[in-house]
Amino acid sequence: MRLAVILGFTALALGSNALYTKQSRKFPEGFVFGTATASYQIEGAWNEDGKSENIWDHITHNKPHVIADQSNGDITADSYHKYKRDVEMMRELGLDAYRFSLSWSRILPSGFTNEINQAGVDFYNNYINEMIKYNIQPMISLYHWDLPQKLQELGGFANPLVVEWFEDYARVAYELFGDRVKDWITFNEPKEVCYHGYGATNLAPQLNSAGVGDYLCAKNLVIAHAKAYHAYNNDFKPSQGGRCGITIAVTSLEPLTDSDEDEAAAEMHRQAEWGLYAEPIFSEQGGFPKEFSERVAAKSKAQGYPRSRLPEFTEEEKAYVKGSADFFGINHYTSRLISANEYKGEHPVPSMYDDIDTGEFVPADWPTSASTWLFQAPNSLYNVLTHMHKRYSGPVLYVTENGWSTGEGLQDDERVQYYRAALEGALDALDEGVRLEKYMAWSLMDNFEWMRGYTERFGLYEVDFTSPERTRTPRKSALVYKHIVANRMIDHNYEPASLDITIDEGY
Template sequence: MKISLILFCLGLVLTDAAVIKQNKRFPDDFFFGTGTSAYQIEGGWDADDKGDSIWDYMTHNMPEVITDHSNGDIAADSFNNYKRDVEMMRELGLDMYRFSLSWPRILPTGVPNYVSEAGITYYNNLIDEMLKYNIQPMITLYHWDLPQKLQEMGGFMNPLIADWFEDFARIAYERFGDRVKYWITFNEGYQICYEGYDYVSKAPRLNATGVGEYLCARNLLLAHARAYHAYNNDFRPTQGGICGYTISISSAQPLNDTEEDRLALELHTQAEWAIYTDPIFSKEGGFPKELSELVAEKSANQGFPRSRLPAFSEEEKEFIKGTSDFFGVNHYGGGYVSFSLYDLENSVVPSTQDDIQVGSYAPEDWPQAASFWLKRMPRSLYIVLKRIHERYDGNVPIIVTENGWSTHAGIEDEDRVAYYRAALEGALDAMDEGVNLLGYFAWSLLDNFEWMAGYSERFGLYEVDFEDPARTRTPRKSAFIYKQIIKTRVVDHGYEPHSYVMTIDEGH
């Protein structure tokens, strides 16, 4: 990957939109990759001196909360099969590969009083194997696997998480930053904070509705800023990389073209993702204005002595503002939103949903993935990219850090092929209209432990045989289609693979 990409990520013009409009082709400097996360693929849960994560703890002590009662103890066994994973990257012709570090694999106690050299070695081996074939690593520092020891001290509800996370980030920069030039601090604040602390659909299942998410969001953003400034001040001058932040965004649209439903969309936006991005990317900084006022008013009416969404001080606003070199967006599906769709009768009070009272739905005739929450919305990725571009005045470089479609086990995945083609056409259209899109990562390289769904849902370009001790990987049709898109930089609906035998093209 050319060093010039780093400059592009920092805001230079990436490509000539007129050329894209004429040829509908991704430029040569546009990078394609795939993504994974540590707990979902690595296995080796107790290898060497690794500590427990909140997912180790939850799946071992509450297996019933996982659809198939499974866990990530072995998963795809990438801990032992990383060379095969890199071979798959070469088969696809990837420019980059996004993976996360297991915090408790590197810091078994959660803090740097003890660093696991075995854990460091594992990631060094993976990084070096990738670079051997000119595949650039993008590291996510935190993809949901908090050390259990830190959770027992409050996790993201404890303001000290900013100290703990900065310590972890500094070790990662020190040990890997001489070769890794692309960093993401946090993956998906909403899923970390709402699903993990406000609700029970992710570890640690705190279920502190109406309070947990907001406290977590505040602490997470301060932790992110600490890690960003550490890199920017102490490592970027010698390492020359970039550091960003990733959030998940659905392609919500107003149910009706009315002022009321447009307000519903704005409140939905603020509660789902702008609460995690406005403090970084907006000119004003701080949490979104309308959401902050609404939560403060409801908190007072509910008898709370202060707002359940605690504001940042002016100093904190300035500390957080601008702390990302790119906007990392994970996107899957979407739907329509309206106040009229909200189920007031079954509302939990207090809760984020009750605070905004916006409901959503997706039409029955949209294609349905294996995941209950995922339907293919027309022009979905295009809508999201344009919304980010417009919300932040068109100044922010964007990277699609996740985008994918789930199926059940099996090789046949025509619906995944259709999803990727539609998404990438939407990306081209958005770039044609001035969106500064730098790259795209398909989710996922291979089947993995799909969180609460266990192994009942599959997102991989490569199928993994979880019944085989060797965890054999087999390319699906979507792998061949994605490979052709990367090679030609064109979305060709007429292309069909001549063979289902995957080979490595010369140069990869």
């Protein structure tokens, strides 16, 4: 059975990096290396210079107990005041690009376009211009989970009017920054927005409307994405010449065994976890995934609902959404094995996971991180990239996040191992014709990790959150990543002589 094969070769696959025979392989000419962050996680200055409250300000101030260490993002890495140090770190690493997000409530304090906050605009202009000065490509995510609280009080992504609100906001951003920004991401991780925020209590706004609110959010968010894409494509792209896409978190979901039942279960899980957001945009048929839609409709009927809890797309909506992306941004971290019958947990009824009705398994010998959900599986990134390439007929792919969590400390060999294995997988995918163009490591520096506060660290640079200066210090992984970027290849034998890092002459 397939499980035995996976378990038998896991240790070999993970331990083979030091003996890897393909060390001469290089990333292609023009391949873009960068790092990524998000506004609420690094900026701080939560109420300075006209910025209004967002849903994370609201939840951390009103329910601090839901955060693991009862912390918040009021200051975090203080990038609002220390953005020049951020860019200096990008230069130290030799990055080609930097992905960051805009704070909607910093630019539009009311959530609407009636008031544009010039201080917020100035901050982002300064940030972008500092990058441009050193030939670092800015990549902007319009939305990375921090909805203005005033819009949340109007229903947020459960209100279909969010489609108009988001398009209005996107147009302001394109107008203000599109002369210099050539990569636009509408939404970061829609499932995390909708399921974790609306269908559960894992993220703000903690609505916990399982199996209903998350599905309303899903349709509204996908259409909002399409509206923002078409606004750019029709009215800004002709003069600005950029691209607009979306970023979806894609976990590698493989069948536990080689049985037909487990393969069908893995496909059902894929359709629910990321297919709800990818299929309407990238599939040939458009709309929500067929099998999962049928499953929810049948369960909804049995549960006494007059119609499916998963709203349908009209034929006009399907046509409008289909093809609304110039690239597919993939956030990839981890993997799970899926079973039709084994390892099933208890889930609320109704809920997305009850609708899926599958089991999840993680082999004991997959290395674990500081995050309970993050494991290093063999060939994980390769599996995701090749799957998406085949499933959606070869779209342009960006890896917009990929990373590993640790505790505090500068010697992060586990992160180094993770990055090297992931990037070998990226090279394998490129060898097979996958149209991967960019790779963004998560994250440039330690930041506020949502419900986990500051208890988990993803940064190439460690941030001292006890220091008023929020001192940033490179970890071993920063030196290794710098070496990969500079040489366009992975040298598994490279060991930094020290953790001192400098800006290369002429950068």
